[in-house]
Amino acid sequence: MHTGQRPLRITPEGPFSCCTAAERSTGIVIRSGFVNATVRTGFNADDLDDWAALLEAVEESDAEAGEADDVFTGSWPGEGRTAYLTFIAEDPYVVEVHDAPSTQISVRVPIDLKAEWLDGARERLVAARRVLGV
Template sequence: MDTNTQPDAIELIRLADLTQSISVRLRSTEPTLESLGVRYYDAEAVVTSGFVNGTVYLGFDSEDLKSWGQLLDAIEEAEHETDLDDPFTADWPPSGRTAYLRFIAEDPYVVESHDGPSTQIVVSVPLDMGAKWIAESRERLAAARAALGVDTEDHHGARP
């Protein structure tokens, strides 16, 4: 953990295989801003591999937590589709206002870290994440929601 990350920072997203990973770490569980009931958080996307290692600022809000859960649902649904011409692709958080991750459901998965609004650099990381990655991602999301006190119901309406 770098010296700018607060001790209470947690990982919201961790997508990894045996050799490389992409994660999103909250820099603090305290919102940097709250406006009209929406909380804004500072985080960082961290890419680690034998080829490139990097960190980029990634901001998201409390509504983006809900969209991350919905994205996991959509990826899981796409995994069961056999007649897709193109691989399922989605961005989180929505592109344009901060750095973001792009998920491409191929074999292996490809996760791109985009620093769109700033440097325009894109790092593409193929990941062989195994069968349990969606369940593990939902567990991390539930833990982050609980830590942030935001939308503490999971995608099926049950409390974590």
């Protein structure tokens, strides 16, 4: 059943109380008939550059989809220091949400993205940079 809600979204939050002013926190929210979860993650200006590179790599992967058997996979923000997403350019697209290094729980969410999703993601990246002043 489709409720009209996005199964996965990222919501802004204030800066981490434990981190520098250059770092921000956000909530990764999953809502479905099977699982409802929210996990906090942190990012900085360098992570936004990594997100831009990830979007470029996804676009290249989509353009080469019929030419290779390899499936593009990329994580954001970088693994190891906070919860993160792993984007897998399959059909349908899949996003894995990893609550590492905290609980070690992962959730795999298939997402039926529309053709224009990449443009929308770039627009949100520009808006995030503007809000953060980077």
